[in-house]
Each structure stands twice: as C-alpha cells, then as structure tokens.
Amino acid sequence: MSGRRRPRAQKRRAGKPRTLRARLVVASVVLIAVVCAVIGTVTTLALRSHLYGQLNQELVQVAGRAKGFGGPLGGTGADKNGSAPDKNGAFPGTGSSPLGGKDPATDDKTLDLSDFVKRGPQPEGTLVASVKKGHITDAKYGKRSSTTSDLSGMIADPLSAAGRSSLETVSKDGKIHTVEISGLGTYRVQYVTGDRGSYYVAVPTKGPDSTINTLILVEVSVTVAGLGAAVIAGYVLVGVATRPLRRVAVTATRVSELPLHTGEVNLSERVPESETDPHTEVGQVGAALNRMLDHVHGALHARQQSEMRVRQFVADASHELRTPLASIRGYAELTRRGREQIGPDTRHALGRIESEAGRMTLLVEDLLLLARLDAGRPLQFEHTDLIPLVVDTVSDSRAAGMDHNWRLDLPDEPALVSADAARIQQVLVNLLGNARKHTPAGTTITARVQRRGPWMCVDVEDNGQGISPELLPHVFERFARGDSARSRATGSTGLGLAIVQAVATAHGGAVTVDSVPGRTVFTVHLPALAPAAPHPAPETNWQSHSQAQHSANTWVQQGT
Incomplete structure (x- = not known):
C-alpha cells in the first residue's frame, strides 16, 4: 500500500x-x-x-x-412645533406646503x-x-x-x-x-x-x-499593488533572513564531498562563528552542525589511528615472519634431501610442512603488499604497454591450467599507460588465477585489452558458473571467499581481489565486476596515455613481442 x-x-x-x-x-x-x-x-x-x-x-x-x-x-x-401636516401637506397655522x-x-x-x-x-x-x-x-x-x-x-x-x-x-x-x-x-x-x-x-x-463599484475597484487595485509589493519585499527580506541557512547548507555540502571512507581524515569544514548565534534559529542549526562535525571528526580520527596501528602491525608482523618461514621451508627441504633414509610418514610430514609454509609465505607477502599500498608507498611509474604483459601472463596461466581454454583479444595499436609494470602484472596474475581456480575444467577464459574513452581497460572474462549474488557485493573485500574457494587445495588466501582493487586504485583507476550465470567479467580501468609518435623499436624487443603474440594466436587457433 x-x-x-x-x-x-x-x-x-x-x-x-x-x-x-x-x-x-x-x-x-x-x-x-x-x-x-x-x-x-x-x-x-x-x-x-x-x-x-x-x-x-x-x-x-x-x-x-x-x-x-x-x-x-x-x-x-x-x-418644529411637533404638528403633523394636514391632508393637503400644509402645516397648521402656516398655510404652506x-x-x-x-x-x-x-x-x-x-x-x-x-x-x-x-x-x-x-x-x-x-x-x-x-x-x-x-x-x-x-x-x-x-x-x-x-x-x-x-x-x-x-x-x-x-x-x-x-x-x-x-x-x-x-x-x-x-x-x-x-x-x-x-x-x-x-x-x-x-x-x-x-x-x-x-x-x-x-x-x-x-x-x-x-x-460601491468604485470602492471595490479601488480596493482590488490597492490590494493587487500591495500584494505585488509584498511579494518583492518578502522575497528580498526572507532571502536575507535565510542567507545564514544557505551558508550552513554550503558547509554541509562541502563536508559531504570529502573522502571520509579511506585515508587520513581532514574534516576542517565548519560553519562560520557569525552564523552560530544561539539566540537565532539558524544560529542554533549552525552550532549544532559544528558540534556534530567535531564529534564526527573525533570518531574518524580515532578510527584512522586504529587502522594505522593495525596496518603497521600487519606490515611489521608480515616482514618479521618472512625470515622464519623461509627457515622452516629451508630446513624441511634440507631434511627431506638429506643422506639419511626417512620413512614415508616422515616424508609426508615434511611435504606438508613445506606446503603449509609456502602457503603461509604467500599470505604474508599479500598482507605486506596490502599494508604498503594502504600506507601510500610510492610505485615505480613508467610508460608501459599492456599488451606484452597480458600475453606473458596468459602464457603463464595456460601453463598452470592446461584444462582450460584460453583466448586473447588484443588491439593493433600499443595499449600505453603510466603504471608500475610489476604491480599490473600481479593484478593480471590474480585475475587470471582467480578465473582458473574457481571455474571447472573446459571453461573458456578470455583476456581482452580495449580503449574506452580516457581509460585503457583490461577484461578477464570466463563462461563459468558465475559468482553468487550474495558474494558479488563483497568480492573485493579482504578474506572474502565463496564456498567453492574455501578449500585449501587451491592455495587461495582470500586477498587476491583485494590486492587487485588496491593496485588499481593506487594507479588512479578502478576495477569492476559483472557476473551472471555463464558469464563473469572483471575489468581493470587504467588512465590511458596518448600513443607516442611511431619510431623504430629495438630489434630484440620487437622479436620478443612478436614471438609472444604468435604464440598467443597459436593457442587461439588450436582452441586450447
């Protein structure tokens, strides 16, 4: 109703x-x-x-x-004597009419x-x-x-x-x-x-x-003129009276445009003191807004400090855990390869130690990377062509997932962006690995590079079962994993897509996802660069890229 x-x-x-x-x-x-x-x-x-x-x-x-x-x-x-007139209309004693x-x-x-x-x-x-x-x-x-x-x-x-x-x-x-x-x-x-x-x-x-008609005309004319004057005067006077309220609204609008969800909070906007007179209604609204902003600023500052401590702890812990984990893996491998014969149970235990230590190393590396990205550590920006990165990453993913079909859709021109090549390659590895791990054998995975307006976009598309509607809004959250991804056999840490989003944001871009049963597309948006003037490229680089492109086209022709 x-x-x-x-x-x-x-x-x-x-x-x-x-x-x-x-x-x-x-x-x-x-x-x-x-x-x-x-x-x-x-x-x-x-x-x-x-x-x-x-x-x-x-x-x-x-x-x-x-x-x-x-x-x-x-x-x-x-x-005047009170006598009434006679029948002819004359008064007695006067003979007059x-x-x-x-x-x-x-x-x-x-x-x-x-x-x-x-x-x-x-x-x-x-x-x-x-x-x-x-x-x-x-x-x-x-x-x-x-x-x-x-x-x-x-x-x-x-x-x-x-x-x-x-x-x-x-x-x-x-x-x-x-x-x-x-x-x-x-x-x-x-x-x-x-x-x-x-x-x-x-x-x-x-x-x-x-x-009476003249009076009505005058009344109507004066009323109309008075109402016109009242409209003009009222509009001006009310405008002057509500001007402080508009300033309060402007302050609230500026506060709403501040990025308060991440990073260091600088909530310095306040209603001017001249608009916070407690003896006026508008002043009371301005003063209440200032008190609310003070409270919000304090809460956000406390939250930011808490997050900074957590990030610092994660970074420190991750950094300190790298050496012990490397030692555990090294000693396990040394023991397994020693001269002394060990039984099958011991060999299996050493294998599990190496496997879990490796998995924990991946988790520590991912946490350390996220902590550095959250802290705003500078990246190594340089002019980067996305096409060789996509070709190399698809080649590596094909070697790890021979049971999937891999496709490439690349433009003829270079896809130039200003980026940290190592981080962008990690984004591609995470997206392709995510598509490989969470789709059944025989799924077709397509990597596409395309310019869309001011953005250079990289799509990773698969025709798998799709992402559940309950998980879709949370796929970029840390440690967000679907039921099919909770098995430790896949080696997933639940941080891959969070790293993808953090790296894309650090490059001034974004990552989006669109998923329905039978089609899932992750798209990384990066600010595009204008193509440089054509000039001869080094022979070795051209041959390397040509060979990689030929290899990728060969996979497409083979349908593998």
Missing part, C-alpha cells in the same frame, strides 16, 4: 513550493490577501448599508410627498406626475406611477436635460410599457423592495396609498451602486 500511495503524494507535492523561501513568501502573501479581502468586504458591506439607508430615507421622503404630507426635506412629517410654499405638484387633489418628478428634493431618475384598480395608468420619471427652460433642469419622461410591467411585479404591501426596471436599471420601490390615490414611488440605486 505504501508503494501505491507514494506516487500520489509526489503528485500532490509537485505543485507546492519546495524551498523554505518560497513557502514563507507564499504564506505571507496569502495571509495578506485574506486580511485585505476581509477588510475590503467588511468596508464595502458597511458602506453599502449606509448608502442604502440614506437611499431608503430619500424614498420615504418621496413617498410622503406623494401621499400629500412631509417636511421640507420629507423628514419626520412634523413641523412641505416645501415652505404652494407646491404645485401636491396642492391639488390630483397629483401632477410631471411636476412631481421635476421638482422636489429627490435624486435624478425619481419615478412615480399612478395606480388605479390595481393597474398603472400613468408613470413618469425625472431626467436631467440641458435643453429645458425649467429652472430645475429636469424633464419628465413617460415610463415604457416594459418598465410598467416590471414595476407592477412589486408587492403592494407598503414595504421597500428592489426591482430591475427595464430600460432604467435597479430601483428601490415602495407602494403608497393616500388621499390623492395609490402610487408607486421609486428612486434609482445608480448613485450608491456607482460609489
């Missing part, structure tokens, strides 16, 4: 910002956007409520005039719609419609005009039939409603009934709506 969910999680993370800098900037911008949206929404709703409240007051004033009473501004419907004089629109029994919409303290577009028997009989709305001679600058236009139909949909419950009137826009409408009859009165919402 975990394997199935992982791709989905990766898809979900694909669209998210990955860096801390980007996440902080995005989070800040989103937070600012939410705050601005909340403030803008609350401000807009509050202003809308206020403007529509004022518009409702204007509608109430217009409705009061239509019913026949109302103050000069249509306020409370009472004069709500406008402070005779109002031609309201002083008659019948309301003059044209005069009503042209005069009075109402906004442009005020609409009034006369209702009789439940239907609109006449409807007018005020419209500003520059051609009229009226002092108010307004003219009265009749409402269209479609507008009347829209207006008739308003409920006659006396409450204020909002309706879309065809051809005019949105209106606040109220149905009123008075001594002069029943009317629809309406005022347009164009003014408040325009103010």
Whole structure:
C-alpha cells in the first residue's frame, strides 16, 4: 500500500513550493490577501448599508410627498412645533406646503406626475406611477436635460410599457423592495396609498451602486499593488533572513564531498562563528552542525589511528615472519634431501610442512603488499604497454591450467599507460588465477585489452558458473571467499581481489565486476596515455613481442 500511495503524494507535492523561501513568501502573501479581502468586504458591506439607508430615507421622503404630507426635506412629517401636516401637506397655522410654499405638484387633489418628478428634493431618475384598480395608468420619471427652460433642469419622461410591467411585479404591501426596471436599471420601490390615490414611488440605486463599484475597484487595485509589493519585499527580506541557512547548507555540502571512507581524515569544514548565534534559529542549526562535525571528526580520527596501528602491525608482523618461514621451508627441504633414509610418514610430514609454509609465505607477502599500498608507498611509474604483459601472463596461466581454454583479444595499436609494470602484472596474475581456480575444467577464459574513452581497460572474462549474488557485493573485500574457494587445495588466501582493487586504485583507476550465470567479467580501468609518435623499436624487443603474440594466436587457433 505504501508503494501505491507514494506516487500520489509526489503528485500532490509537485505543485507546492519546495524551498523554505518560497513557502514563507507564499504564506505571507496569502495571509495578506485574506486580511485585505476581509477588510475590503467588511468596508464595502458597511458602506453599502449606509448608502442604502440614506437611499431608503430619500424614498420615504418621496413617498410622503406623494401621499400629500412631509417636511421640507420629507423628514419626520412634523413641523418644529411637533404638528403633523394636514391632508393637503400644509402645516397648521402656516398655510404652506412641505416645501415652505404652494407646491404645485401636491396642492391639488390630483397629483401632477410631471411636476412631481421635476421638482422636489429627490435624486435624478425619481419615478412615480399612478395606480388605479390595481393597474398603472400613468408613470413618469425625472431626467436631467440641458435643453429645458425649467429652472430645475429636469424633464419628465413617460415610463415604457416594459418598465410598467416590471414595476407592477412589486408587492403592494407598503414595504421597500428592489426591482430591475427595464430600460432604467435597479430601483428601490415602495407602494403608497393616500388621499390623492395609490402610487408607486421609486428612486434609482445608480448613485450608491456607482460609489460601491468604485470602492471595490479601488480596493482590488490597492490590494493587487500591495500584494505585488509584498511579494518583492518578502522575497528580498526572507532571502536575507535565510542567507545564514544557505551558508550552513554550503558547509554541509562541502563536508559531504570529502573522502571520509579511506585515508587520513581532514574534516576542517565548519560553519562560520557569525552564523552560530544561539539566540537565532539558524544560529542554533549552525552550532549544532559544528558540534556534530567535531564529534564526527573525533570518531574518524580515532578510527584512522586504529587502522594505522593495525596496518603497521600487519606490515611489521608480515616482514618479521618472512625470515622464519623461509627457515622452516629451508630446513624441511634440507631434511627431506638429506643422506639419511626417512620413512614415508616422515616424508609426508615434511611435504606438508613445506606446503603449509609456502602457503603461509604467500599470505604474508599479500598482507605486506596490502599494508604498503594502504600506507601510500610510492610505485615505480613508467610508460608501459599492456599488451606484452597480458600475453606473458596468459602464457603463464595456460601453463598452470592446461584444462582450460584460453583466448586473447588484443588491439593493433600499443595499449600505453603510466603504471608500475610489476604491480599490473600481479593484478593480471590474480585475475587470471582467480578465473582458473574457481571455474571447472573446459571453461573458456578470455583476456581482452580495449580503449574506452580516457581509460585503457583490461577484461578477464570466463563462461563459468558465475559468482553468487550474495558474494558479488563483497568480492573485493579482504578474506572474502565463496564456498567453492574455501578449500585449501587451491592455495587461495582470500586477498587476491583485494590486492587487485588496491593496485588499481593506487594507479588512479578502478576495477569492476559483472557476473551472471555463464558469464563473469572483471575489468581493470587504467588512465590511458596518448600513443607516442611511431619510431623504430629495438630489434630484440620487437622479436620478443612478436614471438609472444604468435604464440598467443597459436593457442587461439588450436582452441586450447
């Protein structure tokens, strides 16, 4: 189940910002956007409520005039003495209309719609419609005009039939409603009934709506500009704040690139003291990294010192054991060849002593060589042609393993490398001997020399049973031997491939292995040299190499 969910999680993370800098900037911008949206929404709703409240007051004033009473501004419907207007809209004892004089629109029994919409303290577009028997009989709305001679600058236009139909949909419950009137826009409408009859009165919402739309446009523009500025400022400020964290990452990267697995460890990389302030989060990370590096450096130094002592002990012990082993072999051989007759049991024991002493000598020599390579002892580098070395080594291996088939695959040009010829020959001996010892009789072993890019490669390939998957990752470790190689009859020390790897590494190269049932290939990679200009070679050397090459080709033709 975990394997199935992982791709989905990766898809979900694909669209998210990955860096801390980007996440902080995005989070800040989103937070600012939410705050601005909340403030803008609350401000807009509050202003809308206020403007529509004022518009409702204007509608109430217009409705009061239509019913026949109302103050000069249509306020409370009472004069300064608290008296209500009479049925004609005049206040007792004054004989005046709500406008402070005779109002031609309201002083008659019948309301003059044209005069009503042209005069009075109402906004442009005020609409009034006369209702009789439940239907609109006449409807007018005020419209500003520059051609009229009226002092108010307004003219009265009749409402269209479609507008009347829209207006008739308003409920006659006396409450204020909002309706879309065809051809005019949105209106606040109220149905009123008075001594002069029943009317629809309406005022347009164009003014408040325009103010609200302008406010929204300003809010959006300011918010967008503010978010853009917040992105730029946040990116810069967060970048400055996380700069010490990037320096910590650079230090950790440099440490990860150090070769800590072998050799003398020099772990000197540290986070600068300026980035280890314990009062900041980034400083705490830097200080913790420095403490960890100190601990790792101490552990690696202790490990390196321990390894050096072990290597020195192995080198000293191997060196000191060479003389006693030589003495044991010499005395055993001297006793076996003495004049006195010895019995078969004694002869067998002396043979075993010589055999085991020889095997132990090989082990001591291998350990001494590895200790010297680990200590970095200088090699004798010189321009070396790998082809004669391969031919000679295959010749020796064929003599030791006549029951195997040997093949050579060599280029026409010299295979030049800068190498210690003796060590490279030992590498070839170990690889060919390893292939011979661990494959059955009749196995074909091929030695191949080929240039691949900047490398000169030597392949030792066999068609044997292959290396077990459990052993394959450990073949170059010291004393690593498969079950088939544990017999002492083969004389294996378990150090041959470890020596191959150590010598290849000392030459600036590497050794690799690829093994499947029926095919195993060990490849030694050495830095190649550019071929030198052709020049006459000494006759003896040319003949020697020609004879070796002819001999190798003869084996190939014979199929042995």
